[in-house]
Amino acid sequence: xxxxxxxxxxxxxxxxxxxxxxxxxxxxxxxxxxxxxxxxxxxxxxxxxxxxxxxxxxxxxxxxxxxxxxxxxxxxxxxxxxxxxxxxxxxxxxxxxxxxxxxxxxxxxxxxxxxxxxxxxxxxxxxxxxxxxxxxxxxxxxxxxxxxxxxxxxxxxxxxxxxxxxxxxxxxxxxxxxxxxxxx
Numbered sequence: 525x526x527x528x529x530x531x532x533x534x535x536x537x538x539x540x541x542x543x544x545x546x547x548x549x550x551x552x553x554x555x556x557x558x559x560x561x562x563x564x565x566x567x568x569x570x571x572x573x574x575x576x577x578x579x580x581x582x583x584x585x586x587x588x589x590x591x592x593x594x595x596x597x598x599x600x601x602x603x604x605x606x607x608x609x610x611x612x613x614x615x616x617x618x619x620x621x622x623x624x625x626x627x628x629x630x631x632x633x634x635x636x637x638x639x640x641x642x643x644x645x646x647x648x649x650x651x652x653x654x655x656x657x658x659x660x661x662x663x664x665x666x667x668x669x670x671x672x673x674x675x676x677x678x679x680x681x682x683x684x685x686x687x688x689x690x691x692x693x694x695x696x697x698x699x700x701x702x703x704x705x706x707x708x
Contacts, residue, residue, distance in 0.1 A: 550665075551660055551665070552585075552660045552661040552662045552663070552664050552665035552668055553660070553661045553664050553668050553678075554587065554658065554659070554660050554661075555658075555659050555661065556615070556656065556657070556658050556659075557656070557657045557659060558644055558654055558655070558656050559654065559655045559656075559657075560647075560648065560652065560653070560654050561652060561653040561654065561655070562649070562652055563596075563649060563650070563651030563652050564651070565653060571655070575589075575657070582662050582663075583661075583662060583663050584659045584660060584661060584662060584663075585659070585660040585662055586657060586658070586659060587614065587658040587659065587660055588611060588612065588613065588614040588615045588657070588658035589611050589612065589615065589655070589656070589657050589658070590603065590611070590612035590615035590616055590655075590656045591603070591604040591653060591654070591655050591656075592604065592645065592648075592653065592654050592656070593648070593651070593652065593653040593654075594645075594648040594649065594650050594651065594652050594653075595650070596650040596651045599650060601645045601648070603616065604653070614658055615656045615657075615658055
């Protein structure tokens with residue numbers, strides 16, 4: 525399963541009399557992050573605790589959250605129960621559980637095509653689960669505004685996997701050391 529995030533929205537919409545568009549211009553970049561879990565994963569609350577900590581610190585705002593699992597008997601994707609009834613609606617719509625009629629097949633939703641979203645669910649092994657988080661990056665709100673005001677738009681972004689970081693470790697360590705030395 526692809527666990528890379530999708531592109532955030534830096535555009536914020538053009539300035540207009542539309543109140544909703546002005547509201548969008550004031551939010552931080554929004555990211556849909558999907559994380560896969562093998563059957564029998566140990567959910568002990570640490571993920572929820574970390575999300576709560578990041579929200580309390582003002583680093584992120586969790587806009588929506590959805591957990592799904594591939595049923596071992598029926599092989600269907602099942603939405604897991606969660607605490608708040610309001611959570612999961614937007615991410616569920618992005619998964620195709622209730623797609624907007626105006627969104628054509630293959631059209632992008634938060635940087636992922638409907639085909640990519642369906643493939644993500646299909647890639648789960650029986651008993652496997654996925655957590656899908658819609659996150660607003662509060663720390664990047666002013667950076668988003670500066671990029672937008674300069675006429676910039678996102679072309680792509682991705683987290684590096686631990687394996688990629690390990691492969692690049694000597695180069696990353698040298699870069700980090702050079703930055704530290706220049707800050708001294």
